[in-house]
Amino acid sequence: MAPFTVLHVCMGNICRSPMAERLLDRAVRDRAPQAGDLVRSVSAGTGGWHEGEEMNPPAARQVRARNGTPDGFAARKLRGDFLDDADLILTATADQYDYVVALRPDAAGRTFVLGEFGRLLASVPPGDLPTADVYARGVAIVEAAERLRAGEPAQPGDDLDDPWGRGDQTFQRVGDEIEDTTVPFAALLLP
Template sequence: MIRVLFVCLGNICRSPMAEAVFRHKVKEAGLENRIAADSAGTGDWHIGSAPHEGTRALLDRYRIGYERMKARQVLAADLKEYDYVIAMDSKNKKDLEALAGTGRACSIPLFMDYVPGGEGTDVPDPYFTGNFDEVYERIDTGCSRLLASIREKEGL
């Protein structure tokens, strides 16, 4: 099983949106028995909370499930257990790299590295901007490209 972890700050907006969208695309591709997705936050403020109402409303609009998703904080063990750990922004990438220390053999890419023309940039945090539609567009594109990249790399 190939395991993918999306990480943002509080795990209620961007990373659960990416998890839900990615899972949806994996299921559409018939790969749900080969690829699993999860999400976490570097902060602990929202542990146990459902995704943000703006994320839920948007996922409902696109008929993308998010049942049983609850915010959790990323653990050092996650960085060893997941095949792909993807940061939603550069601050969280730095925090993940610090958490990993020397224990992580591969890099932690930014999510936007999978969006053409977005390489090296952050996914804006809709918790502060309220722009869930803009974030969804980036996440939808990035999840499609990430899935294609995994399929090519892993021979799926």
């Protein structure tokens, strides 16, 4: 069976989305070490100017400080097939949400701004979710979040600031905001 795939999207794919990719992966492995085969966390950027590059050093430091690994990361440009393969798409900002939905209108129901998804997760009733199958549980979480969104746009506070070119303190805050969503999502996905 295919893993439940989460695609994280930001602009250049060297700061926010790779941090989210690796921090979700770490949160999943913290919940269930064997779950790496059941949940796939990947990322891409709306622009390709950093394609093939490693994670930005302050982002990599944040991932390491949180017991994740930046090893083997290479930035990549977002393509339509990445969107098609994703069961959940988490963008850093509402502008990137709009970019994704312009590319694939049919992905709107499974695409969220990261902070928006984290906000909605708190209202997903765990008792209504399937228990035996991680993939089915992930799909049910996304469907529940879409129902809870009720067509409302993301709120301005749902966006992640772009930390590129800023100091470690900004990267730390962005890392905290990413974990405000990835850790509860992993806990709901893998009870």
